[in-house]
Amino acid sequence: MLSPQIKEHLSRFYIGTKSRPKSWKKILFGIILSLFTISSARAQDTKIVERYAKNNRIRAKGQLFNGFPTGKWTYWHTNGRKAAEGEYKNGYRNSKWIHWHNNGKKKEEATYIDGDIEGMWLNWHKNGQLKESMKFENYHITGMYSGWHKNGKKDFEIEYKQLYKEDNKIEIINHGRWIYWYKNGQKKQKGIYNNGKLIGKWMYWDKKGNKLPDKTK
DSSP: OOHHHHHHHHHHHHHSSSSSSSSHHHTTTTHHHHHHHEESSOOOOEEEEEOOOSOOEEEEEEETTTTEEEEEEEOOOTTSEEEEEEEEETTOOOSEEEEEEESSSSEEEEEEEEEEOEEEEEEEOTSSOOEEEEEEEEEEEEEEEEEOOOTTEEEEEEEEEEEEETTSOEEEEEEEEEEOTTTTSSSEEEEETTTTTEEEEEEEOTSSEEEEEEEEE
16 A cells, blocks of 8 residues: 555656656656757757746756756746756666755655665655655565654554565565554554455554454455
């Protein structure tokens, strides 16, 4: 189970990521590049590319080499604050990428290798409070995935495990403890998985900490 924020991140933000729905591969550059204006003469098929908003504020700036993003790219919000920055290689993100909210506070941070996230992925609330933290290994989610409410109290802790199959594909399964909390800090629900199977039942509590009936989820 991925949070809505993770799903949104992996499917929408600009170009150069492999971790997105297949439909995005068909429109990798067509829509985005149609919004750009070329601001300098080409040099060995290299173009300096800029995109501007209706208010004439710059929205994006970087280079294309043979039609693919390369080197450092910077994106801005319509209010002029920086939105994202990182590097491309052969059309894919290939460095640490940082995203910011339109109020200037950091929003997301991750390292990409050939378009896939590797290592820690971090996400912040607009107020600067850490929102989510998860790890990617071999370009797949693994281990503890943690979240926090805007007030800083823990939102959830869930664990994943990578299962290697005979065809060398990796399957991500639920493994370990899954715990959720209310915004007031009271535990909301808890379950334990072992290699994808729920052990026992899910336990539930109300916002005041009173135990509710267990359920099989």
